[in-house]
Amino acid sequence: MKKVLIIEDDSFIQEMFAEKFAKYDAITLNARTSAKGEKIAKEEMPDMIILDLVLPDGDGLELLKRLKSNAETKHIKVIVITNMDSKEKMEEALSLGVEDYFIKTNESFMSVVKMIKTYLGLKDAK
């Protein structure tokens, strides 16, 4: 069973992912703040983190830096899914080693889901 941690303050989007991944036999963990996200990441060691950059307690990029510089968590795959459309942020995230960077409004939900499935090697369970 794959574990996906969704660090996202929009509960509606969290629910959408949770519902979707349940169909693929994956567990979703939810965090609305970067502090909680970091804690869960260290405790649960998920296979993938879906990270929004604008979080109530700060810049998601800072959390990304911490995760990628920590020996225990640096191997966790991270996909940034955000509406923060800034070239600098995108370049910084990619240089820190994220798998992909999506702008929410510019992607259909299914294309994002497909991409995550590919990275995780998930198959339709039901």
Place this chain on the structure above:
Amino acid sequence: MRNKKQIIQHTEVFRSVIEKITTGVWVADKHDRIYFVNKGITKIAGIDKKSMVGLNVLKDFGEETLKYFRPIYLRAKKTLKKISYDSIPVLTPAGVQSYQSGWIIPLKKNGKFDGILCTVKDVTFQEQAKEKFALGKKELEIAVDNSKQLIYNYNITKGDIKWSGAIKEVTGYSKKDFEKMDIKKWSEYIHPMDRYNTLKGLDAAAKNITRYSEEYRFKHKNGSYVYIEDQGIFLKNKDGSIRMLGTMKDISERKRIEHDLIQSNKKYRELFELSGDGMLIVDANKHEVKEANIAAAGILGYTVSELKGMSCNNILDKNSKATCDLMSGENLFFQKKPLVTMEIKKKDGSKIFVEANSTIIVSEGEKIMIVALRDITQKKEVDRMKTEFISLVSHQLRTPLSAIRWAGEMLKDKELGSLNAEQLDILTDINTLNQKMIDLVNSLLNLSKIESGKITVEKKPVDIPVILQGIVSVFQEKILNKNLKIIISKQKGIKKVTTDPKLLSEIYFNLISNAIKYSNDGGSVTISILEKGNEIISSIKDEGIGIPADEEKKIFERFFRGVRVTRKDTEGIGLGLYITKLIVEALGGKVWLDGKAKKGSTFYFSIPKKIIE
């Protein structure tokens, strides 16, 4: 008897004349011994008659004198012909160095040598004059000749002036006109406003027997005034009379240049003082403020006098100091791009951001940095707010829109069960309108980025036809629906251009999208690519609704929407062409509309083949 009496009388007259003249006279017998001296000689030599009578001419004069005097004396004695001597140095018994000139006249008796009559004239003052001017006679002549100077020799005691040299060149008058020119007449030619000072200066110099130098305006023969530089020297003759030697030189040209210089200096001074930008003149070696204007004082919080002499270290922090060091050095970067932004410290300790534009000039061996300062603290704040706004639009507005989009997609994909036809219709409308909203937000975001200078140009080799094909394929569905004909024509031989492919795509996308949108069914859109010099010119021609003449100039304005456009399509916000224009300009090109098109409209834009940053 009568003859003898006459001779005696003549001798008496002769004697009294000799006694009265200032020229010195002595007479020696055939054994070279002086037996007669007149009064004049005692004045020149500074000794009395008694001490002089009986001296041997060839032995008792000083060494230095005899070196010059002996050969001449002996020659006169031998040839029995009078010989003049000039400027022989004589050290008088009183120890005064003098120079003497005169004649050595042999006396004859029965055709044989019977003594010498010698006249002596003191020429010390002339020699001194020469020494003081530090010019040999010849050099003086050359100098005078070349500098077109008028020369005067003014005997103040007697009141007569001898004029020579470049009289005509300087004053326009002939030498003859000047013959009767005395000091009074001369002063009448001086400009009334300069006359008093000139005469006062002359008077003061005469009293102190010093050098004299005045500048005044002198009335030229042609009626205009010429600027004269008058320099002279006063000399006291042995007899107490005062002589003045000097030159008058036309310095009108120099004065004109000086005047122009003063005027232009004044202009720059005013510009400096009144400039709205802070201006500092800094000693580039010492980093010390030499001059500052009021605006600089205002920006930095000091007074102008506080700033003068202040070290730049007082207002610069560590980083700005390093920048300043680079600016003041011979750094090529700052010569090319002298505009830098730095943080500086005001007098009250608060920090502000300034934009500094600097130039280095080397003047009279001094390296000077001229710095123009502009307080951009507020601008920085506005920039920060703009960035924040972009972030707000980018994230806060798009977050709900993306949620709606994804939810709509979920419903459409029947993830939550099937919808009936009416529900599906409404859902389609929701999705379409939501997408329009997303497009609008994206446009605004794009605009903010471009307007805040956040548009970055990345140069790459670009193949235009490849880009065009990609864009046309995006519109394939619309092209089919409207039954449009798309023609792409490219001039042969056009190679890849070096520009930003994403931005170029956006230009084509906007113009082609408009052409398709406003085309009538069954029409054609022609896209042509031409090469002209260093530019690539593209045109996008449609046969659609066209643009009325009175709207031509406004179409590239922000939020402008044409009358025909609003009738046909109510959803646009009038940013497409405005953004297109900004992008074309960012790439170094121009965009324009062909106003003469009879049918539809034709847009052109140019970009350089190789973009230069």
